[in-house]
């Protein structure tokens with residue numbers, strides 16, 4: 001078997017230097033099992049679970065997606081399922097906890113539940129090694145290391161990477177603007193961001209945003225990263241928890257068919273459809289207020305567009321469903337199993353790296 005072994009594999013204890021990105025609104029339970037069993041890092045996603053806390057305000061009908069359990073119980077059960085389903089392969093998984101200030105009480109609750117789940121089951125303690133924090137201030141989260149977790153933090157800039165390093169993160173994910181869902185307002189893409197962050201910090205860096213195959217994994221390594229995190233590519237896999245319509249939309253979109261607009265927790269990249277266009281129109285209407293720093297009375301309008309977008313997602317209305325996705329959708333045309341995808345990426349990356357000396361024609 002071909003292997004690409006990097007520092008990331010040693011730190012996390014995985015075979016392949018590939019992380020599955022956290023991806024709400026789903027739990028990504030089935031996906032995390034498949035990814036962990038294939039030797040990469042599977043991730044359970046928490047953000048959607050939190051919607052059950054705010055049934056009135058939340059943009060999605062959480063009960064329809066998760067049932068009536070409280071969020072900590074949803075996470076606890078999910079951890080139990082992933083532990084059980086990865087036991088025989090020895091797969092490693094983690095939990096993604098967004099730590100945006102609007103979300104902080106939920107973040108603490110998810111972290112506490114994750115710690116509790118590890119304490120109460122030795123198999124979970126062995127396999128649930130990682131917590132990935134994202135979309136917020138890393139400073140309060142160094143406690144994760146004291147609890148024995150490998151702590152990975154996601155950043156959109158070298159400035160934020162230095163903060164994550166100062167806080168003690170074990171690994172930093174540099175997330176470029178082409179990525180799906182949450183992005184920074186500053187449009188710095190992976191080609192610039194990954195090498196900039198890799199130079200700015202000594203902590204191992206993982207590239208995210210635009211990675212989908214062996215050549216982009218090889219490119220990430222050449223830019224100083226120790227691995228890649230993928231979101232959009234993993235949506236279009238046989239096992240992923242996403243609606244068939246969403247998987248198909250990733251396969252059909254070309255590279256110019258995504259849009260960035262304002263979401264509830266900041267800017268988001270959507271697969272282009274009528275709903276995404278409406279959100280961008282509302283974002284542009286709000287823009288002068290952003291710069292003036294005034295309270296946004298259109299919050300409710302964005303919320304409504306998101307809420308109906310999620311309802312239409314469940315009702316499989318392609319044109320008005322809310323679907324996030326990265327520019328890399330333009331490079332995705334198939335629906336492989338997760339294991340086929342990961343093995344293919346590793347094989348292609350090793351071929352590319354082997355051929356690399358021949359890229360230069362010496363005269």
Ligand SMILES: Cc1cc2nc3c(=O)[nH]c(=O)nc-3n(C[C@H](O)[C@H](O)[C@H](O)COP(=O)(O)O)c2cc1C
Nearest residue numbers: 021022023024134179180181209210230231232326
């Ligand atoms: C549908 C979707 C939902 C996402 N939700 C989250 C999330 O809940 N938390 C998070 O940290 N990142 C989230 N992301 C970002 C991914 O974890 C990952 O960093 C990103 O997708 C990488 O870029 P790519 O889409 O080009 O692969 C999401 C991405 C997508 C496509």
